[in-house]
Amino acid sequence: MVEIIGTILPPVVIVLMAVGLFFMLAGAAGLLRFPDFYTRLHATGKCDTLGEVLIIFGLLLYHFFIYSPGAELSVKLVPVKLLFLIAFIFLANPTATHAIMKAAYNTGVKPWKKGDARM
Amino acid sequence: MIEEVFMREQVFLPIALVIAFMILLCLYRAALGPGVFNRVAAVNVIGTKTIVLLVLIGYIFDRPLFFDISLLYALLNFIGTIAFAKYLERGEIWSR
Amino acid sequence: MSAGKGFGILVTFCAMFLFWLLLSGYIITEQGKLDVFHVGAGVISSAIVALISHDLLVKEKGEKMLSKSFRFLVYLVWELWQIVLANFDVAYRVLHPKMPIDPLIIDFETPLRSDFALVTLANSITLTPGTITISVDPEKGKFLVHAIAKKPADALLVDKTMQKKVAEVYMVG
Numbered sequence: 143m144v145e146i147i148g149t150i151l152p153p154v155v156i157v158l159m160a161v162g163l164f165f166m167l168a169g170a171a172g173l174l175r176f177p178d179f180y181t182r183l184h185a186t187g188k189c190d191t192l193g194e195v196l197i198i199f200g201l202l203l204y205h206f207f208i209y210s211p212g213a214e215l216s217v218k219l220v221p222v223k224l225l226f227l228i229a230f231i232f233l234a235n236p237t238a239t240h241a242i243m244k245a246a247y248n249t250g251v252k253p254w255k256k257g258d259a260r261m
Numbered sequence: 262m263i264e265e266v267f268m269r270e271q272v273f274l275p276i277a278l279v280i281a282f283m284i285l286l287c288l289y290r291a292a293l294g295p296g297v298f299n300r301v302a303a304v305n306v307i308g309t310k311t312i313v314l315l316v317l318i319g320y321i322f323d324r325p326l327f328f329d330i331s332l333l334y335a336l337l338n339f340i341g342t343i344a345f346a347k348y349l350e351r352g353e354i355w356s357r
Numbered sequence: 358m359s360a361g362k363g364f365g366i367l368v369t370f371c372a373m374f375l376f377w378l379l380l381s382g383y384i385i386t387e388q389g390k391l392d393v394f395h396v397g398a399g400v401i402s403s404a405i406v407a408l409i410s411h412d413l414l415v416k417e418k419g420e421k422m423l424s425k426s427f428r429f430l431v432y433l434v435w436e437l438w439q440i441v442l443a444n445f446d447v448a449y450r451v452l453h454p455k456m457p458i459d460p461l462i463i464d465f466e467t468p469l470r471s472d473f474a475l476v477t478l479a480n481s482i483t484l485t486p487g488t489i490t491i492s493v494d495p496e497k498g499k500f501l502v503h504a505i506a507k508k509p510a511d512a513l514l515v516d517k518t519m520q521k522k523v524a525e526v527y528m529v530g
Contacts, residue, residue, distance in 0.1 A: 156272060163276055166310070168448040170283045173290050173306060175451065179298055180489075181460055182290075184505050185451055186306050188486045192444050194313050197276075201316060205325065222379060223328045224316075227335060231312075234339040236483035238305060240490050241343050243503070245350035246298045247491050253503070256459050261295065329380070 151207050158200035165193030178254035178261060179246060187239035195228050277317045284310050301345050308338035362411075370407035374399055428526045429477075435522065440484055443509075447486040450505070459506050462491070465513070467498045467520055474527040481519055488513060 172185025205221045254261065284307055291303035312331045319327025347354050377399040450458060469475055475498075479490045482502060487509025491501040504510035513519065 159272070159276060163279060165444065165448065166280065166283065166313075168451045169306070170286050172447075172451040173287060173303065175456065176458070178460070179294075179296075179302070180503055181458060181505060182299070183302055184486070184489060184503075185447065186302065187489065188484065189444060189447055189451075190306060190309050191484070192440060194309060197313055198316060201320065204320075220325060221328075223332065227312075227316075227328065227332055230332075230335055231309075232484075233480070234335065235309065236480050238339055238342040238346075240479065240483055241346040242298065242301060242305070243489055244492050245346040247501075248350055251296070251298060253460060253462060 147207055151203065155200045155204045155208075158203070159197050162193045162196030162200065165189045165196065169193060177258075179251055180243065180253050183239055183243055187236060191231060191235040194231060198224055198228055198231075273317055273321050277314060277321065280310055280314050280317070284314075297349065301342065301349075305338065305342045308334070308341075312338070365411045366407050369411040370403050373403035373406050377403060425527065432522055432526050436481060436484075443486045447505075457506070460503065461507075461510060462501070462503050463510055463514060464499060464501045467500065467524075469498055469524065469527060470495070471527065474523060477526075478520070478523045481523065482513070485509075485519070 166189070169186050169189035172189065173182050176182045176185055202221045202224045205224075287303050287307050287310070291300050291307070294300050294303060312335050315327055315331040315334065319325055319331075344354055450456065467478065469478065472495075475493055475495060479493055479500070482488050482490050482500070487506065488502050488504050491503055493500055502510075502513065504513070
């Protein structure tokens with residue numbers, strides 16, 4: 143059982159972290175490429191959050207199975223704090239995105255329609 | 262057969278370098294973006310990427326107690342962005 | 358001091374103390390015994406926080422909370438799958454060389470009125486790619502939403518799958 147986990151888990155962790163890194167790259171590229179403030183918030187507020195959650199989840203699996211294979215339970219349960227971090231990021235990042243979009247809408251920043259110049 | 266030193270040096274270090282490079286990319290929008298709202302959004306993104314970078318560095322240098330620092334920074338980043346948005350919308354943060 | 362207020366203080370104290378034990382348990386259990394200093398400091402801090410702000414965590418007039426929490430967990434699993442599936446769509450729109458976007462602003466009404474239900478729906482709309490909530494009116498239930506293309510906007514206006522699932526969690530019974 144331990145050998146099965148030992149051979150199947152590192153590729154799973156590497157795949158999870160690679161997919162998370164790809165989403166964070168898409169988020170940063172969207173910040174540079176999109177033509178308007180509202181569309182830039184679309185790219186970063188969603189892709190960034192999901193990429194980050196995937197990377198931290200991969201690190202949680204790595205710590206639980208590979209980092210300390212024979213230690214006692216109290217050392218293995220340290221990454222429960224990472225679960226709190228994931229839950230907090232899922233709640234906090236969309237709320238911050240929504241707050242700043244509401245402030246921009248009420249102050250008068252104009253949205254972009256197809257065919258306008260880049261702003 | 263894959264042991265933990267291999268994971269640390271050959272998987273985590275390139276990922277941390279790519280994330281640090283993306284923080285440099287976001288500085289372009291923070292310096293250039295017309296108006297103040299683009300800059301606040303860019304600073305929020307840089308804060309989000311810093312949280313992941315802190316956890317990764319904690320694993321590379323064999324100090325897994327870095328989670329506490331990144332949890333604290335997640336809270337500070339969230340509160341800072343909301344305080345900024347409230348100030349830009351109303352002109353004050355807390356009114357009686 | 359009615360029964361509702363005492364119950365709120367007790368639940369808040371237990372939650373705060375459990376969180377304290379979790380965050381500092383690495384130091385406590387490694388020494389082999391529970392130290393008087395750490396546990397005492399935890400009890401005092403949790404008691405102060407519970408006495409001052411106990412009504413932020415436990416509302417006085419919530420009914421049928423247990424079945425609502427269970428249905429909420431089932432909804433969360435469906436939601437995580439939708440998030441992963443639809444984020445590939447936004448990544449495709451970003452990396453495509455022609456960038457097929459066509460933003461528009463829409464608004465609609467829902468029959469939900471309580472705080473938890475409105476927050477859940479607004480967060481779900483912001484997390485599934487294609488739409489972001491701009492503003493919420495809590496008295497009439499109006500949502501103002503910015504959509505990035507025609508297809509996600511239609512999924513909210515015409516199909517209404519997300520509104521039906523949230524209404525199933527909070528409004529039945």
